[in-house]
Amino acid sequence: MFHRFANPARFSRIAARVLPWSAAATIALFVIGIYFALFASPADFQQGETVRIMYVHVPSAWISMACYTFIAVMSAVALIWKHPLADIAARSAAPLGAGFTLIVLITGSLWGKPTWGTWWVWDARLTSVLVLFFLYLGHIALTNAFDNPQRGARAAAVLALVGFVNIPIIKFSVNWWNTLHQPASVTRLDAPAIDPAILTPLLLMALAFTFYFLTMLLVRMRADLNATRARALRLSAAE
Amino acid sequence: MKRKHRRLMVVLTSLGLLGAAAALVLTAVEDSLVFFYTPSDLAERPTPPESLFRLGGLVEEGSVRKDGATTHFNVTDLQKTIPASFTGVLPDLFRPGQGVVAEGTLNPDGSFTATEVLAKHDETYMPKEVADALRESGQWRDESVAQ
Numbered sequence: 001m002f003h004r005f006a007n008p009a010r011f012s013r014i015a016a017r018v019l020p021w022s023a024a025a026t027i028a029l030f031v032i033g034i035y036f037a038l039f040a041s042p043a044d045f046q047q048g049e050t051v052r053i054m055y056v057h058v059p060s061a062w063i064s065m066a067c068y069t070f071i072a073v074m075s076a077v078a079l080i081w082k083h084p085l086a087d088i089a090a091r092s093a094a095p096l097g098a099g100f101t102l103i104v105l106i107t108g109s110l111w112g113k114p115t116w117g118t119w120w121v122w123d124a125r126l127t128s129v130l131v132l133f134f135l136y137l138g139h140i141a142l143t144n145a146f147d148n149p150q151r152g153a154r155a156a157a158v159l160a161l162v163g164f165v166n167i168p169i170i171k172f173s174v175n176w177w178n179t180l181h182q183p184a185s186v187t188r189l190d191a192p193a194i195d196p197a198i199l200t201p202l203l204l205m206a207l208a209f210t211f212y213f214l215t216m217l218l219v220r221m222r223a224d225l226n227a228t229r230a231r232a233l234r235l236s237a238a239e
Numbered sequence: 240m241k242r243k244h245r246r247l248m249v250v251l252t253s254l255g256l257l258g259a260a261a262a263l264v265l266t267a268v269e270d271s272l273v274f275f276y277t278p279s280d281l282a283e284r285p286t287p288p289e290s291l292f293r294l295g296g297l298v299e300e301g302s303v304r305k306d307g308a309t310t311h312f313n314v315t316d317l318q319k320t321i322p323a324s325f326t327g328v329l330p331d332l333f334r335p336g337q338g339v340v341a342e343g344t345l346n347p348d349g350s351f352t353a354t355e356v357l358a359k360h361d362e363t364y365m366p367k368e369v370a371d372a373l374r375e376s377g378q379w380r381d382e383s384v385a386q
Contacts, residue, residue, distance in 0.1 A: 042366030046332060051364060080246045116357045117330030123274035161254060165261040176265075178273040178295060180340055185362040195365035 008085055008225055015218045022215040029208035036201035044198065050114050055201050057107040058186075059209035060100045061129070065167055067097035067213065068132060071139065072164040075157035085221075087153040088228075090160060091143045092220035096213060098136035104129060116180060124173035125181035128166055135163040275340045278319035286345055294321060294351055295340040295359065303335055314339060314351065323351040332358035 037055035044051035071090045078086035108126070109119045120126065139156050146152040174183040185193045192199055265272065275295030276286075286292055294314055302313035302322075309326045312335075323341055333339060338359030343352045365373075 042368070044364050045367040045370035047360070047364075054364075076250055080243060080250055115330075115332060115360050117332075118357055121274065121357070124272050161250065162257060164254070165257055169261075169265070176272075177269065178275050178277070180274050180357060180359060182360050182362040185364060193361075193363045195369050197366055197369075198364045 008088075011085060012222055012225055015222050019215065019218055019222075022211055022218065026208060026211040026215050029204065029211055033201060033204035033208040036204050041201045042197050047115055050111060051198065053107050053111040054198075055205045057104060057111060058202060059206040060103040060107065062206060063209050063213050064097055064100040064104055064129075064132060065170060067093050067100065068135070068160075068164070068167055071097065071160045072167075075160040078153065079157050079161070087150075087157070088221055088224045089217070090157065091140075091153065092224050093217055094136055094139045094143065094156075096216055096220070098133065098140065100209075100213070101129065101133040101136055105133060121180050123179040123181060124177045125170065125179045128170045128173050131166055132163075132170060135159070135166060139163075277316040278314060278321045279316050281321065281345075282319050289344055291342065291344055291354075293340055293342045294323065294353075295338070296321075298333065298335050298337055298339050300335045312339075314341065321349070321351050323353055325353040325356050327356075329356055330358040332360065 033055070037052055041052075043049050071093050074086040074090040074093070077083055078090065108129075112121075113119050139159055142156040142159055143149075143152045146155070173179060174181055186199070186202070194202065275293035276284075277296050278294070281294070296314040296316045299313035299315045299320060302311075304311045309324055310329060311322065311324045313320050314323050315321075323343070325341065325343075333356065338361055340357045340359050341351065341353035342355040342357075344354075345351055
């Protein structure tokens with residue numbers, strides 16, 4: 001099953017067919033999501049309008065962690081089974097993850113100032129997300145640090161797997177230690193602590209962000225595959 | 240096939256060892272990972288006066304008293320309570336029943352002088368109308384435990 005899609009040519013064909021649909025879904029979800037987030041949802045009883053920052057902050061945070069998990073899995077596949085597509089998936093996802101993590105840090109800071117009274121504190125949640133951002137930057141740097149792209153991919157894959165310890169730390173930091181950041185509102189054992197009127201735009205935006213991430217990932221992977229093929233053609237023409 | 244299995248074992252073992260190492264390190268440095276101490280924490284591990292630390296809990300209902308630019312309030316975790324005072328501008332969310340994290344020092348008499356006060360937001364989000372309706376019907380739980 002997995003091997004079928006791991007064939008680069010087949011992947012490119014499937015991606016080309018999926019892309020227009022996922023791009024259309026992204027746009028549609030963003031239109032609906034932003035409408036709900038900015039117009040069709042109430043202000044929070046404590047935070048007021050500031051609550052709307054959450055509709056960007058929380059989906060970005062989810063994606064930034066899911067993206068890192070994806071990179072870690074792809075790195076393991078690349079190291080163990082040596083699938084070339086896994087390396088491409090990992091290095092295509094890393095800049096996206098870095099971007100989403102940066103959005104999380106910036107929007108969190110913008111929310112923190114009016115709510116907590118500070119832009120930044122060194123509590124366990126905020127610090128571990130900053131570490132995630134540095135892991136992404138390290139992954140990108142390491143991928144491009146070698147003349148031989150395969151050595152770069154190997155080094156980056158090891159970093160991605162080592163850095164994966166950080167993901168459970170981010171997730172559970174708010175439960176394990178006293179933090180200024182509040183604990184999870186949605187992913188908890190009992191019912192979400194968010195009113196449905198505020199949860200709806202949040203989930204819509206999360207879906208929009210997910211489709212945006214998947215679309216961009218496919219675009220970047222196809223571009224990477226084409227660049228690799230172009231390089232191979234140039235090399236064979238030069239001989 | 241054999242090689243793949245060996246690589247799989249190496250990756251799994253390394254990840255297992257790494258996870259265990261991380262868990263041990265985090266347990267060892269737990270004290271510096273907590274962002275604040277609750278009043279109960281302080282009772283368990285006495286803090287010397289003059290040392291700077293963060294105290295977290297709820298602002299006790301009915302304890303807020305303004306004295307010029309200085310605000311007096313009690314920080315409670317519903318088991319232990321510590322009287323605190325702060326001179327300066329408080330964050331907007333500061334109010335009785337709300338979570339608060341204050342940085343400062345403990346005075347010899349057991350009270351706390353804050354140099355910085357941050358409001359702590361809990362994980363509950365709801366529209367104002369819902370909050371009002373809950374208050375009216377008496378289902379409001381202001382005592383949501385400080386994390």
